Amino acid sequence: MQDHESHFDLDAGDEPLCNSSSNRKFNDVSQAYLSRRGLMLGSVAATLAATFGTSAARANAAAAAESRPSSKLLGFDAIAPSVQDSVTVPKGYRTQVIAAWGEPITGSMPAFSTNASGADQGMQIGMHHDGMHFFPLDGSSADGLLVVNHEYIEPRFLHASYAGQPLSNSDVVIEDGVRNADHVLKEINAHGVSVFRLSRDEAGQWSVRQDPRNRRITGLTPMEISGPVRGSDLVKTKYSPDGVRVRGTLNNCAHGVTPWNTYMTAEENWAGYFRNVNQVDGKPALPREHARYGIRTGRSRYGWELAPGGADEYVRFDATPSGADPTRDYRNEPNAFGWMVEIDPFDPAATPVKRTALGRFAHEGVVFAPVVEGRPVVCYSGDDAQFEYIYKFVSGAPYHAASASGAILDEGALYVARFNDDGTGEWLPLVYGQGALTAANGFTSQADVLVNTRLAADRAGATKMDRPEWGAIDPRTGEVYFTLTNNARRSEKDRDAANPRVANEFGQIIRWTEEGGDHAAARFNWNMFLLAGDQDDSRDSRGNPLGAGATLACPDGLWFDADGRMWIQTDIGESAMYHGKLHAFGSNQMLAADPVTGEIRRFLVGPVGQEITGVVTTPDRRTMFINVQHPGATTSAEDFAAGTFSSNWPDGSGSAPRSATVVITRDDHGVIGA
Numbered sequence: 001m002q003d004h005e006s007h008f009d010l011d012a013g014d015e016p017l018c019n020s021s022s023n024r025k026f027n028d029v030s031q032a033y034l035s036r037r038g039l040m041l042g043s044v045a046a047t048l049a050a051t052f053g054t055s056a057a058r059a060n061a062a063a064a065a066e067s068r069p070s071s072k073l074l075g076f077d078a079i080a081p082s083v084q085d086s087v088t089v090p091k092g093y094r095t096q097v098i099a100a101w102g103e104p105i106t107g108s109m110p111a112f113s114t115n116a117s118g119a120d121q122g123m124q125i126g127m128h129h130d131g132m133h134f135f136p137l138d139g140s141s142a143d144g145l146l147v148v149n150h151e152y153i154e155p156r157f158l159h160a161s162y163a164g165q166p167l168s169n170s171d172v173v174i175e176d177g178v179r180n181a182d183h184v185l186k187e188i189n190a191h192g193v194s195v196f197r198l199s200r201d202e203a204g205q206w207s208v209r210q211d212p213r214n215r216r217i218t219g220l221t222p223m224e225i226s227g228p229v230r231g232s233d234l235v236k237t238k239y240s241p242d243g244v245r246v247r248g249t250l251n252n253c254a255h256g257v258t259p260w261n262t263y264m265t266a267e268e269n270w271a272g273y274f275r276n277v278n279q280v281d282g283k284p285a286l287p288r289e290h291a292r293y294g295i296r297t298g299r300s301r302y303g304w305e306l307a308p309g310g311a312d313e314y315v316r317f318d319a320t321p322s323g324a325d326p327t328r329d330y331r332n333e334p335n336a337f338g339w340m341v342e343i344d345p346f347d348p349a350a351t352p353v354k355r356t357a358l359g360r361f362a363h364e365g366v367v368f369a370p371v372v373e374g375r376p377v378v379c380y381s382g383d384d385a386q387f388e389y390i391y392k393f394v395s396g397a398p399y400h401a402a403s404a405s406g407a408i409l410d411e412g413a414l415y416v417a418r419f420n421d422d423g424t425g426e427w428l429p430l431v432y433g434q435g436a437l438t439a440a441n442g443f444t445s446q447a448d449v450l451v452n453t454r455l456a457a458d459r460a461g462a463t464k465m466d467r468p469e470w471g472a473i474d475p476r477t478g479e480v481y482f483t484l485t486n487n488a489r490r491s492e493k494d495r496d497a498a499n500p501r502v503a504n505e506f507g508q509i510i511r512w513t514e515e516g517g518d519h520a521a522a523r524f525n526w527n528m529f530l531l532a533g534d535q536d537d538s539r540d541s542r543g544n545p546l547g548a549g550a551t552l553a554c555p556d557g558l559w560f561d562a563d564g565r566m567w568i569q570t571d572i573g574e575s576a577m578y579h580g581k582l583h584a585f586g587s588n589q590m591l592a593a594d595p596v597t598g599e600i601r602r603f604l605v606g607p608v609g610q611e612i613t614g615v616v617t618t619p620d621r622r623t624m625f626i627n628v629q630h631p632g633a634t635t636s637a638e639d640f641a642a643g644t645f646s647s648n649w650p651d652g653s654g655s656a657p658r659s660a661t662v663v664i665t666r667d668d669h670g671v672i673g674a
């Protein structure tokens with residue numbers, strides 16, 4: 001059994017490598033393709049030739065870049081990389097920080113304090129902001145509900161009593177084998193989703209407002225399991241002997257917005273929150289639905305199962321079989337995580353629903369294709385771990401605006417992507433009874449296929465990707481874009497056209513068009529939008545090196561505004577940031593791209609040690625919200641002990657850093673980016 005707890009190339013919040021399947025590495029197909037075209041495999045140029053548009057545009061790279069007409073979509077001057085402990089934006093733009101971790105939004109409104117209790121945290125904004133959406137009230141661009149994911153936590157900044165101790169960014173304090181119970185509660189309550197009203201005053205300042213719809217959804221909030229897995233033996237637990245309920249959502253990375261205006265939060269790096277210490281013959285013995293996802297075999301990430309007193313809501317993080325059957329322990333608790341969760345932000349009493357038909361993996365987020373009356377609902381989701389896959393769900397029932405609800409996501413087909421050698425792609429169905437997903441191969445039902453989505457995708461022969469992150473769809477063309485953030489473990493033998501670089505530090509953005517322009521199609525045509533990197537090792541959509549104002553590394557967040565500007569956010573991990581080849585990129589940032597001309601300009605750089613993630617505008621596109629996650633994560637254990645943090649953002653003057661939302665507006669009140 002692989003030790004999932006130490007990986008040099010991953011950070012505290014990332015998923016470990018778990019894909020040991022032998023399904024065909026994409027290199028096999030790209031080798032065939034490249035040799036057929038008479039190209040030399042072994043140089044990046046050859047691979048690029050196979051994946052970038054037409055060859056003519058590549059021939060005169062520099063000249064083409066010079067002569068390209070300037071984008072009509074991008075009206076600001078690119079800013080330079082930065083390592084300042086502040087948010088930098090172009091001239092003519094301004095920023096305001098709102099909704100920092102710990103700000104009260106509901107209940108008795110406990111004021112922010114690092115001494116806040118676990119119960120207090122359940123009434124305050126969570127930690128480590130990630131994907132988000134602005135739901136306008138009555139179409140307003142000055143008043144709405146902001147819904148924000150909280151991906152994970154840094155215990156050292158969460159607990160006042162951790163001050164002065166030499167702690168790194170994922171360390172927790174365990175004394176005599178137990179955790180402080182209120183710390184565990186606070187950590188669980190710092191996860192999940194925040195829903196709060198936000199409005200702009202006459203002076204143009206935004207603030208969080210009290211509202212009956214304000215709500216915290218946490219790792220403890222009761223949720224329904226729906227779709228094919230509801231009631232399955234695989235999700236029966238002591239808490240829910242009938243397998244229809246579970247407490248909480250965890251590691252909520254990116255999100256999606258449904259065509260019926262609800263919010264979907266993704267469960268990404270959830271596996272590490274659980275442990276299963278079952279052994280046979282002195283070796284870890286995990287069921288496949290744990291092993292293929294990296295459930296830990298020692299202590300869980302934060303050791304929540306070590307809270308004293310045996311409280312049911314904490315012991316469930318230990319999935320080791322201990323009872324006579326699954327309804328007497330929590331061996332199946334991890335099977336209720338790894339889903340997309342639907343939340344109705346307008347109804348604070350609504351129970352969140354885990355939509356299992358969309359599959360179980362390290363969901364980065366989900367992006368819905370534009371709906372067509374009478375046609376299926378289609379959405380795309382990436383599995384962010386090394387060598388994992390990109391998926392698509394197509395509803396069984398047709399969409400009708402008048403009656404659409406989340407129920408339409410409970411029936412349909414899940415597909416996984418294969419990127420073929422000739423620039424085409426296929427959607428491989430993950431349907432019980434079809435192809436290899438039969439009893440002969442150990443699958444017993446559609447619920448079983450979905451709980452074991454990764455294994456089903458292995459069997460189907462999907463393409464192993466360089467950590468799929470956000471997807472976004474160009475509103476003008478319907479083209480689907482996905483970021484592939486990096487993959488330190490990609491080697492020469494598994495290099496391929498869609499994932500063309502060995503020890504890929506910089507990442508890439510891939511895009512495709514569905515056959516016939518139909519998002520429900522079974523085939524697609526793909527090409528590369530960009531290879532991220534420095535000017536010596538990058539390519540834009542025309543095959544040219546990225547210019548100085550466009551260099552980026554580790555693309556993650558991706559979003560189109562209504563005008564068709566594509567916003568790209570970066571997540572260079574905190575252990576790689578500022579070192580080696582990543583040094584020149586400075587702090588994580590956001591860029592805007594014109595997908596037609598391929599032009600890219602750096603728009604924003606965040607403070608020290610953070611990643612920029614989450615982006616949305618008001619309907620008038622004159623106010624943008626982005627999130628700054630984990631500022632100061634680069635603080636060493638020694639510096640933390642000394643009370644010196646690598647970032648003091650946003651409160652300044654020596655304070656501990658806090659994740660927060662940033663509001664961006666223009667001095668002349670114009671459209672952001674234009």
Ligand code: FEO
Pocket residue numbers: 151253254268364384469556
């Ligand atoms: Fe949570 Fe894959 O970034």
Ligand code: CA
Pocket residue numbers: 253254364469556557571613
């Ligand atoms: Ca992300």
Ligand code: CA
Pocket residue numbers: 013571611
């Ligand atoms: Ca991250």
Ligand code: CA
Pocket residue numbers: 469485556571
């Ligand atoms: Ca990331």
